[in-house]
Amino acid sequence: MGYKCSIQGRNYVFDDLKTLMAKATPFRSGDALAGVAAESNAERVAAQMALSEVPLISFLNEAIIPYEQDEITRLIIDSHNSQAFETVAHLTVGEFRDWLLTEAASTEILTKLASGLTPEMVAATSKLMRNQDLIVVAQKCTVISKFRTTVGLPGRLSVRLQPNSPVDDSRAIAASTIDGLMYGCGDAVIGINPATDSPEIVCELLKMLDHIRLKFDIPTQSCVLCHVTTALKIINKAPVDLVFQSIGGTEKTNASFGVNLSILQEAWEAASALKRGTIGNQVMYFETGQGSALSANANFGVDQQTCEARAYAVARKFNPFLVNTVVGFIGPEYLYDGKQIIRAALEDHFCAKLLGLPMGEDVCYTNHTEADQDDMDNLLTLLGVAGVNFIMGVPGADDIMLNYQSTSFHDAMYIRKVLKKKPAPEFERWLLLSGITDDRGNRLQINKSHKLLKT
């Protein structure tokens, strides 16, 4: 079945839904690299016009990657909640965009609707939206998750403390962790990317983080972002709070990451059984990012943003505590510059929130991308306004292990200050009791006798 649009006597024809979606996507280098982008600016708008007229229900009838071929497609179709979908089942993509902007689409209604939406529906909708639309609708979506802290409450913004070391040195990691805690970061998770995926090192790092957490009675959770199979190996030998995995939106992408739905299921069951959370037991931490499917040669002609949204179906199945898109990490062949990164970040946040995920973002870039700290300031501010659940906190924004730039502890202070956002309530109380902030959340002068410095 083809899709058509006629503009001033010129006919544009799009062979199928995935072609239409790809050509309707705001321009980015990864889609050009994949050869699926619109060939002209006019063709892009024609595709957007044609896409606006597609009924939402078409996405249930025309799979962009065949049901028989891909377990993510099967997951999306088989877990679709048709009852929840009822509210918007009669709308086209364009009508759905308009409706989302109205008062009728309230926080409560959107929360109920989430399980009735598929990744393709929200991806298609995002392609018709301007950045401000993506912000205003995402801001209406409240997704709260719990383990030892409550993340995602309105008026709150949490931070993953990311104290990486290029050689997994415990003392270096502890030093960065103290620095971050002193700047009010770490309420989403204290999460280390290990330089080597060895079970021994992962165990050692987990024990060290747990020691710090217990010693200072910090209401937070820790994670060493090793491969899920490594986590499964050590789950009974080390204090595993959250289980991490990078995921993508096609079965083949996930295969390139060495995972599939059943491995993730196994990890989810094992971590849930530990019951280490105090106020909740959401145990999974997922990371995603546009371009991973193409990079694994597993995109099947689907644009990178739609592939990304499909990864959220995988995340959603496991009721995660945290999900974040490492938006600018992948490099310029997928997102060339600050403009493309900012656009992609807002799309990812919107799609994930609409699908009901506790979405955070790694506001970041690599040195070979045309971006700098000013672009990150812009994106951080936009995501703060959009209500992002959490961001990263990296010492001085410079990750010395992964060699890229993210947001710093100071950036976290900035965004909380200008938007009057607070940390997770449990963590906020700890900061007050520890003499790090005062009762209005202002940071106090800390002297050398502070308990965190006596180690």
Next chain:
Amino acid sequence: MIQEDSVSKVGSVIQEDAWTSLKDFTKARIALGNVGGSLPLREVLAFKLAHAEAKDAIYSDLNITEIQQNLKGLDVPVYVLNSNVEDRMQYLKRPDLGRRLNQQSVSLLKEIGKSFDVVFILADGLSADAINLHAFEVLKLIIPVLSLKYKIAVALVNQGRVAIGDEIGKLLNARFTAIMIGERPGLSSHESMGIYTTYAPEVGLTDERRNCISNIHPDGLNYWDATRILSYLIEQSFLRKISGVEIKLELGQLSSE
């Protein structure tokens, strides 16, 4: 008087952190202090400089003439080649074009009609500075030793990515290739060189067929250690007629010796 006082105190508005001693444990940017919660300017500028140097490294060019001049003393044939990429912007956007030689370079290599045991390929990658500074330092240690046993050639490639070594190796009938390439610059190291080795190169190979030595620069892996590992990889590859993951395991033994 009051005004003078406040003027004389302007330099002290930076709230320093009480834990600057923790800096001894890590190169991470910790204990930066703050001004009203934000970064002090000295830290903003230090970061900007590091980023500027990294960006400049990405846009640096291979110093072909100087490298050729240096290589003369080693008495090996040297070929200068280009990938299909036309400029840096295209290089960044189209990794596929940086993995293949342009037509002129293909013809040049086809005309040679020789076979080699080991071909060293020097490619700019994401930091030509890294190659300009470090490649010859490793080559001058390893080539004199290898020449006793093997027939060697060197290729210099502009706008190249790792996989371009496969095509070059194939066209020169090489049994083994080692591509020295500029790694993606970080803020702390913008001239870091990596070496990828491949036994029996051919177009279309993927990363699991390669061994990698990374982080070669003054604050990382030194030339002697890099050369030692590279010699070991060459020895193992010729002995076992493979390269890639299966050799990796034994590298651990080498470093623990």
